[in-house]
Amino acid sequence: MDELKRQAAGRALEFVRDGMKLGLGTGSTAKHFVELLGARVRAGLDVVGVPTSEATRADAVRCGIRLTTLDEVDRLDLTVDGADEIDPDLNLIKGGGGALLREKIVAAASDRMIVIADDSKWVETLGRFPLPIEVIPFGLVATGLSMPISGASPGPRIWRDC
Numbered sequence: 001m002d003e004l005k006r007q008a009a010g011r012a013l014e015f016v017r018d019g020m021k022l023g024l025g026t027g028s029t030a031k032h033f034v035e036l037l038g039a040r041v042r043a044g045l046d047v048v049g050v051p052t053s054e055a056t057r058a059d060a061v062r063c064g065i066r067l068t069t070l071d072e073v074d075r076l077d078l079t080v081d082g083a084d085e086i087d088p089d090l091n092l093i094k095g096g097g098g099a100l101l102r103e104k105i106v107a108a109a110s111d112r113m114i115v116i117a118d119d120s121k122w123v124e125t126l127g128r129f130p131l132p133i134e135v136i137p138f139g140l141v142a143t144g145l146s147m148p149i150s151g152a153s154p155g156p157r158i159w160r161d162c
């Protein structure tokens with residue numbers, strides 16, 4: 001399975017060019033992308049990345065990738081991130097790992113996004129696991145009150161790594 005994830009990450013790396021500003025996704029497949037990108041950076045590729053989680057930030061630092069924030073750059077050329085599920089119509093779910101808010105902000109700041117995944121992510125129908133909904137303190141009560149209306153059953157989940 002890891003080999004397929006690495007192959008998907010390697011294919012996405014083919015779209016990276018010198019001087020790009022990159023969004024760096026979160027998750028097991030995106031981690032392969034960061035590792036392969038780090039090898040290219042050590043070989044002389046000049047890029048800068050914006051990580052979508054603290055785990056990705058730590059991986060990027062370990063791999064020698066120069067980092068920035070969206071406060072320092074206004075647009076990204078490309079974001080590469082994984083998916084949690086993909087259906088036959090290529091609809092997908094992201095954010096099952098808990099980094100959804102940062103992933104969405106980085107993706108929205110990107111001119112282009114590549115989603116990488118192996119065949120374990122393909123499903124007939126989306127929704128095989130409970131999907132976290134990330135809220136900020138500003139909307140916590142209002143969001144919590146609206147959840148039962150939509151049929152969801154909210155409950156807290158603390159993910160300290162995002």
